[in-house]
Amino acid sequence: MSKEPILKVSGLTGGYSPRKPVLHDVTFGIQPGEMVGLIGLNGAGKSTTIKHILGLMQPHSGDVRIKGTSLDDNPEVYRSAFAYVPETPVLFDELTVEDHLRLTGMAYDVPDSAYTKRCDDLLKEFHMNPKRKAFAGHLSKGMKQKVMLMNALLAEPPLYIIDEPFVGLDPLGIRSLLERLVEVKRKGAAILMSSHILATVESYCDRYLVLHGGRLVASGTLEDVRKTAGDSASSLEEAFYRLVIEEGDTNGPVA
C-alpha cells in the first residue's frame, strides 16, 4: 500500500523568467522513510528545483506540497515541515554554536525536555563539543557546514532538503552525517539530497532523480534508472553518464 508522500512535486514548470522556464513539467514524490538523490550536471536545474520547494520561487505552472499543504495554503505549516541545509553555510558570525542551536530549538518548538539531549548528542557525534561556545565567524568552513546540519537535525522535521553536503565535510563528518540520515529515515523522515558524489548517493539513497536540461530524464530505484539508461549500465554513475550524454551533448544542458 502506497503511503501519503511527504513531498509531492507535480508538473512543476518554473524558473527565473516566465518566458524562459528552467524546469519543465517536473513530477516526483518522496515517501516517509525515503532518501532520494537529486543528480544532474552543472546547470541541470537542481538548485532551481530546491528553490521552488523552499517556496523562494513561484511555479509558472504545477504545484509543490509538503504533507499535502502548499505554501499558499498555509505558509507557517509549510515552512515548519522542512529543514534546509544549503551548500554554502549561512550563519550569524557573532553568535556561538550553542546560540544557533538555541535559536533553531525555539523556531521549531523543540520541547525543553528533548532539547538538551538532542544538542549534546549532536555536538558529540559531529565532534563539535570543543567548539560549542565558539563564534560562528571563528569556525572553519567544514565546521560551519556541521553547524547547519546539526541545526537541521535538532529540528527533527518531516522533510530534510540537503544541498551537496559532502564537499566541505571531513571523512568523520561525512560518516556522522550519513549515520544520522539513516537514523532519521528509519524514524520516518523524508530526505531530498542533491549531490555530485554519485558513489555515496548510490550507496545511501533509495531512489534517484536525474535532471537534465530542466527535465526529469530518469527516476526511481537504481534498477529503474539503469533500465532507462539502457540495461548494460552497471552503476549509477554509468547510467547517469549515458543519460546525460545521450543527445551527444558533452557540454552540459542548455535550459
Ligand SMILES: Nc1ncnc2c1ncn2[C@@H]1O[C@H](COP(=O)(O)OP(=O)(O)OP(=O)(O)O)[C@@H](O)[C@H]1O
Ligand atoms: N538567479 C538566476 N537567474 C537566472 N538564471 C539562473 C539563476 N540561477 C540559475 N539560473 C539558470 O538556471 C539553470 C539551472 O541552474 P541551477 O542553479 O538550478 O543548476 P544546478 O543543477 O543546481 O547546477 P550546479 O550543479 O552547478 O549547482 C542554469 O541555466 C542557470 O544558468
